[in-house]
Amino acid sequence: MLQIKRAGHSTLTTPDIERMIDYFTRIVGLSLSARDKNRAILATKSGVEAIVLERAGAVEAPRLSFQVAPGSDLGELASRLKKAGVQSERRSDITPGIGEAIAFKDPKGTTLEIFSDFAFAGEDPNFNGVMPLKFGHIAYQCPDVQGAVKFYCDMLGFRASDWRGDFFAFLRCSRDHHTVNFLRDPKTSIHHIAFEVRDWSDIRRACDLLARNDILLTWGPIRHIIGHNIAIYHKNPDGVTIEFFCDMDQMFDEDLGFFEPRPWHQDRPQRPKVWGDETRSNWWGPMSRGPSHAAAPAAEPAHRPSRKVAPGERAPAAARAHQRQVEKKSHKKAKSRR
Numbered sequence: 001m002l003q004i005k006r007a008g009h010s011t012l013t014t015p016d017i018e019r020m021i022d023y024f025t026r027i028v029g030l031s032l033s034a035r036d037k038n039r040a041i042l043a044t045k046s047g048v049e050a051i052v053l054e055r056a057g058a059v060e061a062p063r064l065s066f067q068v069a070p071g072s073d074l075g076e077l078a079s080r081l082k083k084a085g086v087q088s089e090r091r092s093d094i095t096p097g098i099g100e101a102i103a104f105k106d107p108k109g110t111t112l113e114i115f116s117d118f119a120f121a122g123e124d125p126n127f128n129g130v131m132p133l134k135f136g137h138i139a140y141q142c143p144d145v146q147g148a149v150k151f152y153c154d155m156l157g158f159r160a161s162d163w164r165g166d167f168f169a170f171l172r173c174s175r176d177h178h179t180v181n182f183l184r185d186p187k188t189s190i191h192h193i194a195f196e197v198r199d200w201s202d203i204r205r206a207c208d209l210l211a212r213n214d215i216l217l218t219w220g221p222i223r224h225i226i227g228h229n230i231a232i233y234h235k236n237p238d239g240v241t242i243e244f245f246c247d248m249d250q251m252f253d254e255d256l257g258f259f260e261p262r263p264w265h266q267d268r269p270q271r272p273k274v275w276g277d278e279t280r281s282n283w284w285g286p287m288s289r290g291p292s293h294a295a296a297p298a299a300e301p302a303h304r305p306s307r308k309v310a311p312g313e314r315a316p317a318a319a320r321a322h323q324r325q326v327e328k329k330s331h332k333k334a335k336s337r338r
């Protein structure tokens with residue numbers, strides 16, 4: 001098994017590479033670290049490659065890169081994969097930052113490029129756009145979610161953070177709650193790409209910046225229950241859903257086995273688990289300007305009259321504490337009557 005440490009970059013194909021370079025530099029706030037006629041490399045302001053654009057007829061996400069521990073022997077990793085029945089090939093000059101990688105396809109057909117050593121892009125001193133900290137996660141739709149999860153856990157060292165029912169999986173390779181998602185759908189396709197921003201004030205700034213550029217949110221701001229990240233969603237010029245998020249659940253210590261306790265958690269402690277199909281997608285309630293996001297099957301229409309949420313529906317831990325208080329009081333009463 002390999003041990004992935006972090007996501008590198010996602011390769012996106014586009015019919016209009018100039019339009020997408022403009023979007024990713026001016027709106028998202030990545031910097032253009034290299035380009036030729038049919039390809040562009042985009043990095044965060046701090047020089048970590050995040051997106052590779054390639055000119056093509058269709059909008060797809062055909063490749064995804066991951067980093068293993070620096071200094072790892074790629075040849076040894078390839079033979080380890082071979083023993084497990086996965087054929088890989090050696091590739092070089094993946095991007096300006098990635099000289100060497102081994103490449104193979106995952107079960108749904110995405111080519112994974114595994115690299116160990118990485119060179120940062122030059123610093124971009126310009127402050128413009130949303131300027132995310134990093135490429136945070138990518139969600140795919142595919143028919144065989146269980147098969148994809150098994151491959152990522154058995155071959156790449158991912159851990160399952162949470163499931164929604166048996167159709168939506170959240171996998172981590174670092175302390176972040178999820179770096180890849182798989183959502184069941186008959187057709188394999190990209191669902192969304194997410195960039196992490198610093199905090200809530202960056203989310204607010206992103207909302208204003210998007211609106212200033214006539215890009216309307218399709219969902220949010222919300223706080224997810226699964227992962228608990230604050231998130232906003234919009235569509236880029238190619239129609240791909242882009243998320244900006246902050247405040248995602250953190251598993252600081254795998255041995256402890258729970259996410260860092262936070263006041264908005266439903267369980268105490270919050271451990272990886274299977275959430276019911278009915279789990280709300282937005283802890284704060286329905287807040288959607290556009291049509292329901294596909295990842296929000298429980299999203300309710302924005303005009304729905306507000307109703308009182310039963311404590312147990314929203315925060316089982318708080319509900320249990322409330323129940324204990326009630327029991328204590330009635331016990332005291334009964335005692336005083338005796």
Ligand SMILES: [Fe+2]
Pocket residue numbers: 137139192194243
């Ligand atoms: Fe997401």
